[in-house]
Amino acid sequence: MVTRDRIIVGLDIGTTKICCLITEVNDNHELEIIGFGVSESKGLRRGLVVNMEQTVDAIKHCVEDAERMAGIRIDDVYTGIAGGHIQGISTNGVIAIKGDEITPTDKKRVIEQAKDFAKPASMEIIHILPQEFAVDDITGIENPVGMAGSRLEVMVHIVTSSIAAVSNITKCAQKAGLGVSDIVLQQIASAVAILTPDERKLGVILIDIGGGTTDIAIFDGGSIRHTAVLALGGDHVTNDIAVGLRTPIAEAERIKIKYGHAIAANVSNDEQIEVPSIGGDSVSTVSRRILAEIVESRMEELFKLAYTEIRNTGLADQASAGLVLTGGASPLEGVTDLAESILHMPVRVGLPRGVKGLVELVRDPAYATVVGLCLYGASKSPYTYKPKGPSFFERILQWFKGIF
Ligand SMILES: Nc1ncnc2c1ncn2[C@@H]1O[C@H](COP(=O)(O)OP(=O)(O)OP(=O)(O)O)[C@@H](O)[C@H]1O
Ligand SMILES: [Mg+2]
Structure with a gap:
């Protein structure tokens, strides 16, 4: 039972x-x-x-x-959140220690202090992810409780979301008759199902390519160092195919999944595919390479945006375990090779x-x-x-x- x-x-x-x-x-x-x-x-x-x-x-x-x-x-359900409104900020909190040793209350107090930063009134904090603590001059501490010292500092990654976005998700669940136990940033949820503890410790980048968004998370030393959401995903590729090959969205989606390739140079010019017209009354023949060129240009844009985002954090060189791709759009043929060539690191697709x-x-x-x-x-x-x-x-x- x-x-x-x-x-x-x-x-x-x-x-x-x-x-x-x-x-x-x-x-x-x-x-x-x-x-x-x-x-x-x-x-x-x-x-x-x-x-x-x-x-x-x-x-x-x-x-x-x-x-x-x-x-x-x-x-009740656990549900996720994503979207361009999500902001990830790395900040710190500092408190003075009065007793002989650091207590669990001090640990809580310093994390509370880190929350105290200027954020717009329309945003709320959804995650506070402590990265490491420092006691006086000693840095890199995982848990400071029990240590002696006079100054306790914590480095945290704070994730904020639009209050309206959180409230809309909660309302949808409630209208469907469900309570919400918690709302989790989507790439944090994906990371726990995809990354190994060793990857997180060594340093790794997770990119979840969905339909409407691409969610990024960077891990190092076991902690989350950076999160970002790009408003670009697999559906943009489908739209480009629909426009470029003048075919309905549903056909573009089917063609992408069956024949799509992220590297046009790896597709023979001779290979032909059938593309139904928008009215549905005719079918034209197009080189698969043309399709791959459309797919490649959008995927290249996506990986270049991701690369800029990752480079700007200064954490790219710490990712010794490379890049892990996941999300519905990650099984696209040639995607790991394209990502490797743009991000200059080893890439795998994670299940x-x-x-x-x-x-x-x-x-x-x-x-x-x-x-x-x-x-x-x-x-x-x-x-x-x-x-x-x-x-x-x-x-x-x-x-x-x-x-x-
Ligand atoms: N075999 C495949 N090859 C390429 N793309 C695929 C394949 N299967 C699915 N996709 C694409 O994956 C995307 C959907 O991914 P996913 O299910 O992760 O998105 P989602 O969770 O609904 O959206 P989001 O996370 O962006 O809100 C669609 O754009 C779809 O076309
Ligand atoms: Mg998704």
């Missing part, structure tokens, strides 16, 4: 799809998939809700499918992991965020800790607990 408080649900409200993943903490303290549903998303633009009714309908639809598969009703059960359902980079949302929820559950360990899953959870 399913115990309700062992149920953790992720709801990823994306620009092209909305998906609901129901997981249960099993007797081995692992997270097991028991239900999954996906529906088409039409109510979002560039990661933001623009049509509430359509979004609520799509949420209800995928939640019902997932509930039917799991054979249970769900109440979500860390869950058990019906894993085949989510073995696609498009589901990195929803799997990560469940793992995030699991890090808050008292049922996920085994007395003996640490397993791969526990290491993920420990890391998550540590950063939040």
